[in-house]
Amino acid sequence: MKIVVDSVRHDVVITVGPCTLPPMSMAMPDMAMGGEYSGKADIRTQFLWPATVYLRGWELTMLDSLGHILPQSTMHHIELVNFDRRQLVYTLAERVLGIGEETQRMIIPKSVGMPLAKGSHMGFFIMWNNTTDTEMKGIYLRLRMPWAHTNMTPRPVVVLPFKVDVNHHPGRGDAFDVPEGSGSKATLFTVPLGGRLIAIGGHLHDYGKELRIEDVATGRVIARVRANRRPDGTVISVAHRLFGVLGRGPRLHPGREYRLVAVYENPTGKPIMAAMGLVGGVI
Numbered sequence: 001m002k003i004v005v006d007s008v009r010h011d012v013v014i015t016v017g018p019c020t021l022p023p024m025s026m027a028m029p030d031m032a033m034g035g036e037y038s039g040k041a042d043i044r045t046q047f048l049w050p051a052t053v054y055l056r057g058w059e060l061t062m063l064d065s066l067g068h069i070l071p072q073s074t075m076h077h078i079e080l081v082n083f084d085r086r087q088l089v090y091t092l093a094e095r096v097l098g099i100g101e102e103t104q105r106m107i108i109p110k111s112v113g114m115p116l117a118k119g120s121h122m123g124f125f126i127m128w129n130n131t132t133d134t135e136m137k138g139i140y141l142r143l144r145m146p147w148a149h150t151n152m153t154p155r156p157v158v159v160l161p162f163k164v165d166v167n168h169h170p171g172r173g174d175a176f177d178v179p180e181g182s183g184s185k186a187t188l189f190t191v192p193l194g195g196r197l198i199a200i201g202g203h204l205h206d207y208g209k210e211l212r213i214e215d216v217a218t219g220r221v222i223a224r225v226r227a228n229r230r231p232d233g234t235v236i237s238v239a240h241r242l243f244g245v246l247g248r249g250p251r252l253h254p255g256r257e258y259r260l261v262a263v264y265e266n267p268t269g270k271p272i273m274a275a276m277g278l279v280g281g282v283i
Contacts, residue, residue, distance in 0.1 A: 017140030054113020065138025200281035
């Protein structure tokens with residue numbers, strides 16, 4: 001892993017590689033030694049965050065040994081975790097950002113920022129997704145994260161990461177099965193402090209249709225993101241919404257019950273295995 005603070009572009013750039021990804025048919029369940037990883041195994045790396053800044057988003061690029069850009073589907077997901085701060089919804093280490101193979105680049109305005117302190121204990125997690133029939137060598141993953149100075153005037157609106165999973169079971173995975181036809185899975189959640197959703201995105205597997213957050217007491221939908229799908233139902237991307245650009249965003253109240261719903265349409269004639277549904281954003 002290489003970490004660079006680009007003071008000209010105002011980016012923190014994390015580069016992981018070179019990595020070797022065996023084809024899925026040869027994948028081992030655990031990370032191998034010497035920089036070689038199974039097609040579906042995690043890379044787990046801990047490091048110290050390099051600068052005291054306001055984080056403003058991310059842009060992901062994957063490259064082959066010749067520097068050619070690879071499709072984002074080369075990895076299934078990555079996560080950046082801050083072990084020095086807890087999540088809003090769950091009593092777990094803060095998930096600063098999560099990117100699925102269908103997740104689009106996100107940059108929030110300079111007037112908004114997520115505070116991160118130099119020296120914070122961080123973790124970087126990658127699950128690769130080599131679905132080809134051949135070994136992939138010399139693969140690099142580069143995560144570029146724009147930031148703003150902490151002495152900006154006026155001071156940016158402070159935001160924190162927001163994540164909810166419809167099938168949250170720490171240590172046991174969050175995948176679930178979807179029967180034939182249309183179906184949904186939901187979970188209830190609360191937040192310990194109030195705030196407004198500035199931005200929101202989501203993660204769905206193939207045949208996923210949408211994710212929505214509802215107010216349990218009123219039934220009102222307060223936020224919704226939809227999947228961009230091919231005609232056969234495979235998911236290309238999940239849209240994100242930037243509420244803070246045109247308004248103040250929907251408010252979440254402390255202690256009030258909300259419901260996250262993941263909606264799937266399954267035309268395959270058989271159950272879908274290992275579906276997922278989660279939202280992530282900033283509040």
